[in-house]
Amino acid sequence: MMANHPESILQEEIIPLSLVETGRSVRLAFINGGRELRSRLADMGLVPGMELRVIRNTGGPFIIAVKNSRLALGRGMAQKILVR
Amino acid sequence: MHDSRDSITIALAGNPNSGKTTLFNQMTGHRQHVGNYPGVTVEKKDGFCRHKGSAIHVVDLPGAYSLTARSPEELAARNFLFDEPPDVIVDILDASNIERNLYLYTQLLELNIPLVIALNMSDMAKSRGIEFDLKKLSQLIGAPIIPTVAHKGRGVDELLDAVVSTAKQEGEYKPAPINLGRDIEKEIEKIQKLIVAENTLPAKYNPRWASIKLLENDPEIWGIVSSPDLRTAVNQSVARIEQVFGDHPEIVIADQRYGVISGACQEAIRLTVEARHTYSDKIDEVLTNRILGVPIFLLLMYVVFQFTFTFGAYPVTWLENGFLLLGNFLRSLAPNQADNILFSLIVDGIIGGVGGVVVFVPNIFLLFLAIAILEDSGYMARAAFNMDRFMHKIGLHGKSFIPMLIGFGCSVPAIMATRTLENRRDRFTTMLVIPLMSCGARLPIYTLIIPAFFPLAWQAPLLWIIYLIGVLLAIGGARLLRATLLKGDNDPFIMELPPYRLPTWKGISIHVFERTWMYLKKAGTIILAISVVIWALMYFPVKEEFDRDYEAESAQAEALFLDGLKHIHSIVDMEVSFEQFRDELEDHGGKSEIHHDESMQAFQEILHDIRNARDSFNQTIQQENIQEKSLDFVHMERMLDSTLMEIERRSPLLYSAAIQYLDELKKPFEEKRREIERSKHAEKLSYSMAGRIGRGMEPALKPLGFDWRIGTALLGAFAAKEVFVAQLGIVFSLGESEEHSDALRAQLRREYTPLTAFCIMLFCLIAMPCMATIAATRLESGSWKWALLQLVGLTAFGYGVTFIVFQTGRLFGLGI
């Protein structure tokens, strides 16, 4: 889906979600957390490879779009989610 | 058409906020509580309906994202499905967010129970440009799909048709769980075979499902595995999967499920326009703005209280007048029966107690209305989001904020709502501080006290401040708990934000009427009972011998009054006899009637006019809140003077007699009579059981500025907070002919200082959560330990805070 987007081809390094700017779409690479947390996030749709769109990243909590739902994350959480 | 089966049981399952309860209400005609944020239903609810001859038993389950029971509410949903398997599960999907919603469906498929899908919110999906090929989707995922719009009742009949026909083809149902991929299916098969062979797991868990749960490391299922062979086999499988995929099985399985869903959706769903959530995102840009979010939230709360207070004031007055009339009417039935016991029970105990609580229904109603609008519109989840940063600092996260907000309505559902918190420490901390969120039942206390002691301009801000103090103390308390008893790491915050919706009338009205009704029911049952008990405590034992000779004092005052009256009679120099003069004045209270004697009539008129002029002066001063010595005040005074002069000009003699009568005779006499009445009443009361208990507590309450009468009222407040008001009403009215809140306020003003009044509110806010709250905490925490900690801790805390405030206030001479 993102293949024709030049930046996404270049940008192959993995960064925490907290560094992704508002409006950008990324794919989930890995969640840096305990087993329980990861499975909880998986239930909410956060599995590796899932496309995430950052709706808001302006300090404070974080809003992302996963499929058709909006999830609010704490900052700490956004740091644990690694994307590419 | 008749059905051979007696009754079909169906369970409504689905993600949080997908519309299960709305659908449940549509099916059963019940009035369950709905709300536009996840986790409104925290325990299952039952209902019945009939559809084309079939009786259907409907169970509304709490929402869940998956069957991995992490929070107690998810566990409740899952346990139900195993312990009392329904004939059909209706999986309610939010059509506008179908991919994520189908995830739960893929797990439900493994339960071996027939499924029907309600594609709910299809109106929203449509307006967002999502198009479904229902036939294809149904084929791909293997269950009938019925589009519904729950809040409009659309599709409910068709859904029930599908449910009934699915239930009837029992036996033919072939579950087709989705394929989890070769590697995983291989491991599942191995474990499954072992489970079947060993047969040590409870039969209610089907082997495939149990195998998957074991691979997924589900603690509940692991807990019931006794066979070491099975454990080893599972561990080996897990190791193999981890080796192949480089991740835990539960992640791999989830990934596989999403993959299958995604494939199905790509084939059967088309997005015609890219309009998802756009309006919601726009609104969120403002309402959850980093800088504006919190101020907007605080402002909204302020508006809510302003609204509750100002709009509620009118109907409250009407109700008060209604009860006043009722009391007076009963009194007029038995004019000389003030000491009659049955009479006292009805008028003072029941009307005084229950009426005192019922009059605040308009306030309660408005508060619930405001909360309902915030909930149904979807704002509540944003409030949690806005507060997250802040809540983080106190060791909780934004999600705890929702139960706390519900606490503004009533602590009991708020404590129940803590079930949505997955983390035990979060849950307990939130539960323990919830009573500090000032509940609706405490509102009557403030609405009684604030207008009695504080000028109009301060009233709404003061109410807001009281609530704010509660919030701040809750924060402090939570922090303390997280640093001591409930130490531990923060749970990371993640929460779904539902799209904003226009609240529906039906949703709001169910919500508001249900809660208001609960309040009224409480007034009709618990509070009625408590009022009677407390009345009895205050009535018995009856005092026969009084310290002062009230009869003689009354007679003396009466004689003095008559002497004065005689004097005035001699001044006015009338034709009418003294007896006639007295009867005219006292029996008709100065109201003008047709008199044969002209000067008598003139005197009456002058009295009437003076009273009128003074009353309207006082009324204006009070209504417009004019400060003494202000320019307006002086102006008003001049107007009064000139009106009086006008009256005087009509007859200087009668005027001076009238003034004398009013100010030097009537007023002191009435005051004396009231004083006697009150002292007698106080003596009776302090002799009674309640008085004795109250006085027993007085030494402890004195440092807070409370006397024994407040002590007796606090006793009632422990039973239910709103009883405090009823109680004060009874304390101050037993034996007196007043029931009106305004009269009670006047009494309070005479007896207490604004500082004491503030301390009363403070104490009621913090200390002694009501019995129902304690019971709820006991239930939710699962032990008396936490419930007692809450009771004792908050009471001690409230005592300390009130003590400091009162003593400091006194030291600086504030409000005394």
Ligand SMILES: Nc1nc2c(ncn2[C@@H]2O[C@H](COP(=O)(O)OP(=O)(O)OP(=O)(O)O)[C@@H](O)[C@H]2O)c(=O)[nH]1
């Ligand atoms: N537009 C639209 N709104 C709906 C529909 N069905 C329900 N709603 C609204 O969605 C919100 C959530 O409904 P609930 O019935 O409380 O959801 P629930 O699934 O019971 O939620 P939990 O109890 O939290 O699991 C309410 O505001 C409903 O009015 C629908 O078909 N269309």
Ligand SMILES: [Mg+2]
């Ligand atoms: Mg519900």
